[in-house]
Amino acid sequence: xxxxxxxxxxxxxxxxxxxxxxxxxxxxxxxxxxxxxxxxxxxxxxxxxxxxxxxxxxxxxxxxxxxxxxxxxxxxxxxxxxxxxxxxxxxxxxxxxxxxxxxxxxxxxxxxxxxxxxxxxxxxxxxxxxxxxxxxxxxxxxxxxxxxxxxxxxxxxxxxxxxxxxxxxxxxxxxxxxxxxxxxxxxxxxxxxxxxxxxxxxxxxxxxxxxxxxxxxxxxxxxxxxxxxxxxxxxxxxxxxxxxxxxxxxxxxxxxxxxxxxxxxxxxxxxxxxxxxxxxxxxxxxxxxxxxxxxxxxxxxxxxxxxxxxxxxxxxxxxxxxxxxxxxxxxxxxxxxxxxxxxxxxxxxxxxxxxxxxxxxxxxxxxxxxxxxxxxxxxxxxxxxxxxxxxxxxxxxxxxxxxxxxxxxxxxxxxxxxxxxxxxxxxxxxxxxxxxxxxxxxxxx
Amino acid sequence: xxxxxxxxxxxxxxxxxxxxxxxxxxxxxxxxxxxxxxxxxxxxxxxx
Numbered sequence: 250x251x252x253x254x255x256x257x258x259x260x261x262x263x264x265x266x267x268x269x270x271x272x273x274x275x276x277x278x279x280x281x282x283x284x285x286x287x288x289x290x291x292x293x294x295x296x297x298x299x300x301x302x303x304x305x306x307x308x309x310x311x312x313x314x315x316x317x318x319x320x321x322x323x324x325x326x327x328x329x330x331x332x333x334x335x336x337x338x339x340x341x342x343x344x345x346x347x348x349x350x351x352x353x354x355x356x357x358x359x360x361x362x363x364x365x366x367x368x369x370x371x372x373x374x375x376x377x378x379x380x381x382x383x384x385x386x387x388x389x390x391x392x393x394x395x396x397x398x399x400x401x402x403x404x405x406x407x408x409x410x411x412x413x414x415x416x417x418x419x420x421x422x423x424x425x426x427x428x429x430x431x432x433x434x435x436x437x438x439x440x441x442x443x444x445x446x447x448x449x450x451x452x453x454x455x456x457x458x459x460x461x462x463x464x465x466x467x468x469x470x471x472x473x474x475x476x477x478x479x480x481x482x483x484x485x486x487x488x489x490x491x492x493x494x495x496x497x498x499x500x501x502x503x504x505x506x507x508x509x510x511x512x513x514x515x516x517x518x519x520x521x522x523x524x525x526x527x528x529x530x531x532x533x534x535x536x537x538x539x540x541x542x543x544x545x546x547x548x549x550x551x552x553x554x555x556x557x558x559x560x561x562x563x564x565x566x567x568x569x570x571x572x573x574x575x576x577x578x579x580x581x582x583x584x585x586x587x588x589x590x591x592x593x594x595x596x597x598x599x600x601x602x603x604x605x606x607x608x609x610x611x612x613x614x615x616x617x618x619x620x621x622x623x624x625x626x627x628x629x630x631x632x633x634x635x636x637x638x639x640x641x642x643x644x645x646x647x648x649x650x651x652x653x654x655x656x657x658x659x660x661x662x663x664x665x666x667x668x669x670x671x672x673x674x675x676x677x678x679x680x681x682x683x684x685x686x687x688x689x690x691x692x693x694x
Numbered sequence: 695x696x697x698x699x700x701x702x703x704x705x706x707x708x709x710x711x712x713x714x715x716x717x718x719x720x721x722x723x724x725x726x727x728x729x730x731x732x733x734x735x736x737x738x739x740x741x742x
Contacts, residue, residue: 268714276713281718281720282717282718282719282720283715283717283718283719283720284715284716284717284718285713285714285715285716285718286713286714287713287714288713291712291713307712309712310712310713313712313713314713316715316718316719317713317715317718317719318719334722338722341724344724344726345726346725346726346727347726348726348727348728396726398726398727572717574720574722574723575720575721575723576722576723576725577722577723577724577725578724578725579725579729580725580727580728580729581725581726581727581728582728584724584725584726586726587726599728600728601728644722650729677716680716680717681714681716684716
């Protein structure tokens with residue numbers, strides 16, 4: 250009797266380069282993240298089991314397939330395992346993650362900004378800062394890690410608040426042996442060498458800056474509130490401060506139908522300014538969030554994966570960062586210990602909702618309140634969702650973006666589901682070479 | 695969320711399988727961030 254079954258989360262792809270003269274296939278499993286090369290004769294056994302239920306004759310192959318979760322015991326419930334992983338992650342109390350807007354003001358007026366109706370010249374008051382520190386203190390006894398992402402508005406408009414809060418956070422963490430880390434999403438306009446000099450003491454070790462293609466494209470889309478251009482100043486800042494940049498700097502390129510043809514210009518500009526080894530550029534799609542942009546300008550989810558793949562290949566970027574990750578929770582919206590905090594002290598679960606009061610789930614002073622919106626995010630279970638429970642991408646998608654699930658359900662799914670074939674035509678051979686190099690390095694040690 | 699660690703651990707695993715594993719049994723990612731807006735920050739790899 251066969252006591253094993255095929256995983257519901259297997260994908261197979263041809264491996265384009267023969268290994269030792271033998272043809273190979275790639276097996277990939279989204280639940281375990283395992284990826285393996287399998288010789289053609291062994292693959293035939295796997296295939297015969299999949300198609301006809303014929304038992305696999307080699308015990309070694311059975312144990313190898315089990316190792317990566319490509320086959321599982323008959324009584325193993327993969328959906329239950331995914332649900333368990335989700336709940337462990339979602340309701341974990343081991344870390345606190347705060348996305349903090351020290352100000353809800355911004356010096357930019359980007360054409361697609363989903364916060365454009367929420368931008369207000371409000372800076373976090375001293376009272377609210379004290380409330381925030383008290384809010385963090387309440388979590389201190391249960392956490393081992395505290396992560397802050399400085400956001401806005403534009404966070405560098407309120408650098409003095411960031412400095413003051415960081416001192417308080419570091420003191421709390423040191424006293425209680427809690428690991429602290431910080432990141433920042435900034436438009437880069439105020440990212441001068443003087444400011445970058447402060448980042449080490451602020452423990453900010455990764456930042457994100459956005460550039461939208463050519464200078465003309467960028468300045469048409471991301472200008473100052475008076476309409477002035479910003480591209481040149483941002484590039485000057487990055488170049489002049491390149492030796493002070495944190496170890497992780499990502500350059501986000503927001504793409505839509507109006508600039509997609511010219512996004513490579515960002516790579517060219519980064520190279521011209523000696524920044525190619527200092528930053529990681531990535532292509533992201535503009536969405537019409539909060540009805541702030543035009544749907545017709547946006548690229549569709551099923552198109553975006555191809556654009557991203559072609560962009561990576563044309564520019565020789567690292568494709569390995571695009572291997573889908575198995576998720577616990579999806580994001581801050583569906584995690585117990587994650588909050589988005591606006592400058593006025595209101596709490597939210599999603600970055601897209603900051604400043605929109607109807608989505609607020611409480612305040613720093615009064616804490617989290619019981620509200621349907623919170624439950625929509627925290628109690629949604631993709632393993633019970635009729636579409637998701639039969640989807641092979643479930644472990645790497647977990648139902649997709651919670652905010653889009655409510656605002657635009659057709660765009661919620663992982664874009665990669667439309668382009669996995671392309672990525673898998675390249676990734677395995679890169680991983681194999683990397684692995685062989687690593688193995689050589691270990692032998693040499 | 696440290697994606698880079700996933701691969702470093704895998705590459706150091708001794709090869710003992712008849713199938714050649716390139717990545718095996720990775721741990722799920724737990725994140726406090728927005729997965730859409732901040733995806734670049736979270737997915738930087740040391741393998742660059």
